[in-house]
Amino acid sequence: MDKLKVLHFPDSRLRKVAQKVKNVDQNIRDTIDQMFFTMYEEKGIGLAATQVNIHKRIIVIDVSENKDEKICLINPEILFLSSDCDIYEEGCLSVPGFYEGISRPKDIKVSTLDYDGNLIEIEANGLLSTCIQHEIDHLNGKLFVDHISTLKRNRIEKKITKLKKEGALIARKNTPNYKSVT
Numbered sequence: 001m002d003k004l005k006v007l008h009f010p011d012s013r014l015r016k017v018a019q020k021v022k023n024v025d026q027n028i029r030d031t032i033d034q035m036f037f038t039m040y041e042e043k044g045i046g047l048a049a050t051q052v053n054i055h056k057r058i059i060v061i062d063v064s065e066n067k068d069e070k071i072c073l074i075n076p077e078i079l080f081l082s083s084d085c086d087i088y089e090e091g092c093l094s095v096p097g098f099y100e101g102i103s104r105p106k107d108i109k110v111s112t113l114d115y116d117g118n119l120i121e122i123e124a125n126g127l128l129s130t131c132i133q134h135e136i137d138h139l140n141g142k143l144f145v146d147h148i149s150t151l152k153r154n155r156i157e158k159k160i161t162k163l164k165k166e167g168a169l170i171a172r173k174n175t176p177n178y179k180s181v182t
């Protein structure tokens with residue numbers, strides 16, 4: 001299977017709002033399989049279709065230690081967000097090498113279609129809650145850096161742009177996606 005290319009901030013395609021999936025057919029399931037493959041290869045705990053330039057409302061997640069608990073969300077809708085928040089150190093495959101503490105609602109409830117096209121509800125807290133919110137943001141063209149100060153965001157944008165120019169960040173199929181920033 002081929003790894004999909006992950007777009008990097010500040011690519012404007014990361015700002016597109018993804019479209020609802022009309023039918024969970026074999027084509028969609030193939031996309032989901034490729035997204036899981038890409039997410040595991042890139043050592044991410046989640047991936048939104050937007051990040052691989054597919055503008056459909058599809059998310060894959062695996063926050064388990066043994067990488068054996070696949071969760072896929074299609075057309076997710078937030079039903080509940082708690083008023084109390086939690087801060088997690090967030091990273092993003094589209095913002096490689098940068099991490100910031102982000103405050104988000106602690107507990108959430110979402111309704112979503114699953115891999116088989118069945119409508120289900122998921123209640124989440126902790127890292128899974130954070131991850132689902134981070135991924136739904138992607139489907140709406142939003143990134144975790146939008147939750148931090150403009151000063152910090154601009155600094156990150158400059159550094160990533162510079163690394164790309166130097167060729168230190170190479171987004172190509174089947175190659176390591178980036179060298180870490182030290």
Ligand code: GNR
Pocket residue numbers: 043044045046047048051088089090091092093094130131134135138
């Ligand atoms: O791999 C990832 N780790 C992560 C850590 C804290 C909060 C969110 C995430 S998601 C991220 C993968 C990614 O970019 N998903 O869109």
Ligand code: NI
Pocket residue numbers: 091092093094134138
């Ligand atoms: Ni992300």
